[in-house]
Amino acid sequence: MNIGEISYTNIIPLYYYLDRERLMDQGVTITHAVPSKINSLMEKQLVDIGGISSFSYGKNAENYSLVPDLSVSSFGRVNSIFLFSKYKIDELGGKRIALTSSSETSVALLKIILDRFFRVESSFQVETPNFEKMLGNYDACLLIGDDAIAAFRKRGTYHVYDLGEIWYQQTGLPMIFAVMAYRNEMETQKGSLLSYVGKSMIESKERCQRENFVPVIERVLTQHGGTFEFWESYFNGLNYQFSGEHEKGLNLYFQLAVECGLLKTMPSILKFSYK
Known part of the structure; x- marks a missing residue:
């Protein structure tokens, strides 16, 4: 399995506490790239699960499903x-x-x-x-x-x-910029590993939130500079859930994209069911 990891600060909490050594022991590789590159690699079946642009999910919804309760969203200013x-x-x-x-x-x-x-x-x-x-x-x-x-x-x-x-x-709805998606065949080919990765990402997000993103901010400061106060405000201004309101926002985005001729058909939103 190859995990796609967007190389932007806004999505770090979903990956921060992944047990990368354990994943490597199970044959998992991780590819770092900007969103458009991860989108392309997933379409080419070179990435199996990862953070991708919501628009890319919309184009490929018949082939992809979502890991539940994960996104990069905002209720208002996203600041990036x-x-x-x-x-x-x-x-x-x-x-x-x-x-x-x-x-x-x-x-x-x-x-x-x-x-x-x-x-x-x-x-x-x-x-x-x-x-x-x-x-x-x-x-x-x-x-x-x-x-x-x-x-x-x-x-x-x-x-x-x-x-x-x-x-x-x-x-009046959140904007969902990125989702955590996987290629549908992973459910049958790597179902238990898919479940482990998805749950690990949710746990990583929740731990980062409990810590008020402090360890994440300390890492970002060394890489990008700025002030602690800026990054604290930035991460707390983002939303990493995927609830009913998020689904409404994403569906409206898809609807308007279809009306503007940017998407050919209205995508359906399918999510992984953990067993």
């Missing part, structure tokens, strides 16, 4: 998915926007927000994430994860929009 713009968001009609190559969920979310909530049509181009180059060549840019956090610190006078905040203001 930003649109940086030279113009106010309702003035972006006809403007050129650079989209990060690291994301699928947030790219689709921005298109939904502009089309459905602000009724503006822009042109889009996917680019390697680079704050200065993107805004040197485009009217606005979308960045996610650690790239977005770094750019926010040097945002200057640009207009900055948190996509999680806009989604919540417009819908």
Whole structure:
């Protein structure tokens, strides 16, 4: 079994306390990459379970199922998915926007927000994430994860929009950016191992929450800098559950993606049943 681990700080709590030695002893490998890469590897059957973009799940829902009670979500500001713009968001009609190559969920979310909530049509181009180059060549840019956090610190006078905040203001529902999904054949091929990995991720999340994310923050400080207060606020502002409200939010996201022509059909949400 190969586990896909998104190389962004926001998802660390789901992996932090995994017993990696035990997993290695059972033949498990772990692949680290940005969300779009994990999405692609899972579609190619090179990753069996992992954190993937919600949009990627929507495209592949007939082949994937969800580990229950796990996500990277927000009820409002997510603080790591930003649109940086030279113009106010309702003035972006006809403007050129650079989209990060690291994301699928947030790219689709921005298109939904502009089309459905602000009724503006822009042109889009996917680019390697680079704050200065993107805004040197485009009217606005979308960045996610650690790239977005770094750019926010040097945002200057640009207009900055948190996509999680806009989604919540417009819908009253959480925005689910990533889910923990697995390929369906894992249930028959590696059922007991799948169950162990899923339960371990839930236990890791719950332990991190009990500890108020302090060990996670101490690690992130050594890797990314910043202040303890910033990262404490950041992790406590994220939501790692997957409840009925999350399912409503994800279904609305999928519905609007279909209406905008970003998804072909409405996906169904299937979750693993632990025995």
